[in-house]
Amino acid sequence: MxxxxxxxxxxxxxxxxxxxxLVAVSKTKPNQDLMEAYEAGQRIFGENKVQEMTDKWEAxxxxxxxxxxxxxxxxxxKYMAPYVDLIHAVHKLKLLKEINxxxxxxxxxxxxxxxxxxxxEDSKYGMSPDELRAFLKDEKLSELKNVKLKxxxxxxxxxxxxxxxxxxxxxxxxxxxETSKTQADFSILSxxxxxxxxxxxxxxxxxxxxxxxxxxxxx
Ligand SMILES: *Cc1c(COP(=O)(O)O)cnc(C)c1O
Numbered sequence: 001m002x003x004x005x006x007x008x009x010x011x012x013x014x015x016x017x018x019x020x021x022l023v024a025v026s027k028t029k030p031n032q033d034l035m036e037a038y039e040a041g042q043r044i045f046g047e048n049k050v051q052e053m054t055d056k057w058e059a060x061x062x063x064x065x066x067x068x069x070x071x072x073x074x075x076x077x078k079y080m081a082p083y084v085d086l087i088h089a090v091h092k093l094k095l096l097k098e099i100n101x102x103x104x105x106x107x108x109x110x111x112x113x114x115x116x117x118x119x120x121e122d123s124k125y126g127m128s129p130d131e132l133r134a135f136l137k138d139e140k141l142s143e144l145k146n147v148k149l150k151x152x153x154x155x156x157x158x159x160x161x162x163x164x165x166x167x168x169x170x171x172x173x174x175x176x177x178e179t180s181k182t183q184a185d186f187s188i189l190s191x192x193x194x195x196x197x198x199x200x201x202x203x204x205x206x207x208x209x210x211x212x213x214x215x216x217x218x219x
Pocket of ligand 1 (some may be wrong): 027211
């Protein structure tokens with residue numbers, strides 16, 4: 001891939017504009033790569049493993065906002081609760097309750113997104129649109145004072161078929177508009193990765209998660 005990490009950050013920042021946040025997904029990459037992005041002004045970094053994110057949080061500047069973008073195991077929540085800024089992939093109440101409990105222990109409110117399954121692949125986690133609607137009506141939610149539901153996240157099918165990606169993102173865009181009417185704290189729609197962020201930009205994304213197009217391929 002041509003260009004330096006610094007140049008990639010600059011190009012993405014310009015292309016996305018001020019209304020779309022860039023999460024630089026730095027999983028598997030060494031701290032020096034993250035620092036190169038940091039020096040170009042990047043402050044939001046995304047990781048998908050709690051241990052790796054915690055190691056990086058300990059080593060790197062404290063004004064970085066750490067986003068957990070991957071699937072979270074309930075028993076790992078406690079390790080990131082002291083510092084995580086946004087958890088993207090909450091897919092069940094049991095996990096949200098654990099995040100609430102650990103946030104409370106740390107005297108914090110932790111921001112979360114609900115992951116919706118829009119892809120046709122079985123391998124992806126997330127709630128179906130109907131499960132999401134039911135989830136948001138659950139009265140137990142209002143008891144969870146130490147989490148804040150900020151919006152929705154999804155991953156499209158990994159495919160060359162752009163029409164399919166458009167269809168999947170459209171489902172999420174509609175669902176986000178619908179659920180935002182009753183969810184006062186909703187302000188984030190997290191869709192778009194290196195391969196499909198341009199399509200996500202046509203479906204109302206305001207937070208893209210870009211890894212390989214910034215840092216190069218992962219091995
Ligand atoms: C790895 C990852 C990304 C970034 O993927 P790229 O294709 O490298 O941009 C985005 N979102 C999630 C949930 C990821 O796990």
